[in-house]
Amino acid sequence: MTTLHDTVFEAQLARRRLKGRLFELVALIAITIALTSLALLFLDVLYDGLGRLNWQFLTSYPSRRASRAGFLPAIVGSIYMVGLMVLFAFPVGVGAAIYLEEYAPKNWLTDLIQINIANLAGVPSIIYGLLGLEFFARVLGAWTGGRSLLTGALTMALLVMPIVIISAREAIRAVPNSIRLAAIGLGATRWQVVRDHVLPYAMPGILTGTILAVSRAIGETAPLITIGALTYVAFLPDGLRSQFTVMPIQIFNWISRPQSAFHENAAAGIIVLLAILLSMNALAVFLRYRFEQRLKG
């Protein structure tokens, strides 16, 4: 026997459930919009650039004629710049992470360093570019050679430092304390514990973070524009103080030209850039997976 109350409740319940289903649909649409944009972006770039992507494009220097222009100095410049950047960012970033995790006493200085790193991660990249322009290119210009490969690498190293530090700290924190205690119990000094036990154990995690930092640096454009990486470079960098260009800057240069033939070059360049980034991200995911397996084992 149903009362009036029950029928009202049932009717309302049906409405409440309907509302819930509608909401689920809206949420699903939201995430679909995000995924569709990603698909559209990839398809657009592939459609525009795939026809232009060939061996000549990968091995030629830029040219005033779009059909003869190539991506070589940009690819080489990116590799040099990022390689050099890792030489600075990796030791300093990992060193800072080791200090914060293994050595730092609980005091105001440690707090300051931590808050500061979190804040640095939120500074817009173009501001790092102005730091590089003023400090590395102008003040230290006599050593760095001004708007050079070295200036670019140093600027980028500061930019990715928070990423390296934060991920290295997480990896170091994940090392079980029993390992440290066992080593200390056998008479190892603090540094011996870190060097022989903590670091080897944390290394896959640290490398994952470094790869993420590198892929961030490969895609960065704005800070290198402000420090004055060139947009037209018909040579390969021949030293630390050489002028240079990188992939995103060459792409930006091609986008800014009015002729659509150059836009095809930009799209082809983007395909190369994205292919490199995606394979690096895949490597990072793989390393993280290996790392997690090892911590479980």
Added chain:
Amino acid sequence: MHTSTPVSEALRRKRSRDMGETVIRYLLLLCGLVSIATTIAIVVILFWESVQFFRDPLVSVWEFLTDTEWTPLFTEKHFGVWPLVVGTLMTSVIALAVALPLGLLSAIYLSEYASARTRSILKPILEILAGIPTVVYGYFALLFVTPALQKIIPNLAGFNAISPGIVMGIMILPMVSSLSEDALHAVPRALRDAGYGLGATKFEVATQIVVPAALSGIAASFILAVSRAVGETMIVAIAAGQRPVLTFDPRQPIQTMTAYIVQVSLGDTPAGSLAYKTIFAVAFLLFLMTLSLNVASHFIVRRYRQRYE
């Protein structure tokens, strides 16, 4: 005659080892201090060059903050920063109108509705969106989204605020959804179960229990999204134009603060010239804006975070 006994030999070794340990400790501290030095260098450089800028007889702080014209590269110079600020705010507002609702809805879907399997597929794909270089988004905005929008919106200029705004929103979306989802995920199951126990539907639990419980984390992600949008450079430099004119019409070309810095950097601006100093003054304002947003986000998480154990 002095002979070294095993004991003194061991002591000597220990002493040199202790010294090595101390040296390493200070080297590592030095690495940590690099980050502090970076911050100090940023503040000092931006502040110093801005002071130089305002010292110029042509410029005053008052004009910078009240004039509505920005023409430092013309003969007839005006230094009112408002056109750049309004341009920045306009593209940011459009980006946030896209990123915040879509990001939060995606987060709710991933955290409350999606199965573990769907989640493990969708999350990495969203992360790809976050890893795409901004210059690529710029290409997409200028050469795909703008032409597409021109078919829908009449009088949409080739450079405008709408298209880069929308694309920037897509770029920020994964950050919002990822941080919000972390916050939603941290809400303990007991709270959800209590809701179900009282007869709430899944929708009611999600919107009236889980989202309010995770509000501090969601708010923090929103503020970080604003900070990202304000500081974003390449998308707007490519697709929004280089026209620093005070307008609230998003169909027109505009210029943001970041795009102005790019424009000056691309030109042959000698160091020490007035135009060179303007980019530091603009950057200083930008730095203050993003810094206060980041600090606000940090503060909200610290102050309002509910700790569930």
